[in-house]
Amino acid sequence: MKALSWFCAVAGVLSVSTARADDLADVRSVLAVEIRMFATFDETLAPKIYAPDVTWQNPFGVRFHSEAALQGFLARLFRRPGYRSGKDTSAPAITDVRLIGPDVAVAWSEETSSGQIEHGKPLGLRKSHYLEVLHKSGGAWLITDEMIMDEK
Numbered sequence: 001m002k003a004l005s006w007f008c009a010v011a012g013v014l015s016v017s018t019a020r021a022d023d024l025a026d027v028r029s030v031l032a033v034e035i036r037m038f039a040t041f042d043e044t045l046a047p048k049i050y051a052p053d054v055t056w057q058n059p060f061g062v063r064f065h066s067e068a069a070l071q072g073f074l075a076r077l078f079r080r081p082g083y084r085s086g087k088d089t090s091a092p093a094i095t096d097v098r099l100i101g102p103d104v105a106v107a108w109s110e111e112t113s114s115g116q117i118e119h120g121k122p123l124g125l126r127k128s129h130y131l132e133v134l135h136k137s138g139g140a141w142l143i144t145d146e147m148i149m150d151e152k
Contacts, residue, residue, distance in 0.1 A: 086116030
């Protein structure tokens with residue numbers, strides 16, 4: 001009986017560990033799609049990664065409270081020559097992913113870029129940090145909150 005109890009305990013730990021590893025991989029996949037969306041200027045990927053009621057803010061104080069509004073903003077942003085002139089000087093990197101619970105994760109990512117022009121003025125070198133909160137609902141992870149910050 002003790003052997004069966006021990007086996008059940010180990011099997012339970014392994015299934016939790018596997019679920020956590022799967023969730024971490026799934027969260028990283030969502031973040032990889034976001035990185036691809038910005039790299040390819042493809043706002044049509046937004047519904048695949050953002051919750052319908054996402055809160056999103058960039059370093060310039062632009063904030064949205066819905067995926068639809070954010071997707072509209074991204075469509076306009078991605079068409080701007082000044083935005084498209086920016087090039088990564090270091091590849092975007094997912095630096096940390098933490099599972100807070102079975103359906104909540106927090107992630108950090110960062111990148112550096114240069115060449116972007118805002119209101120006719122070069123922004124210079126930008127080191128950007130991204131803080132994302134993700135929620136798992138219906139088996140899918142989506143970004144519910146995101147704040148992008150630049151070092152000054």
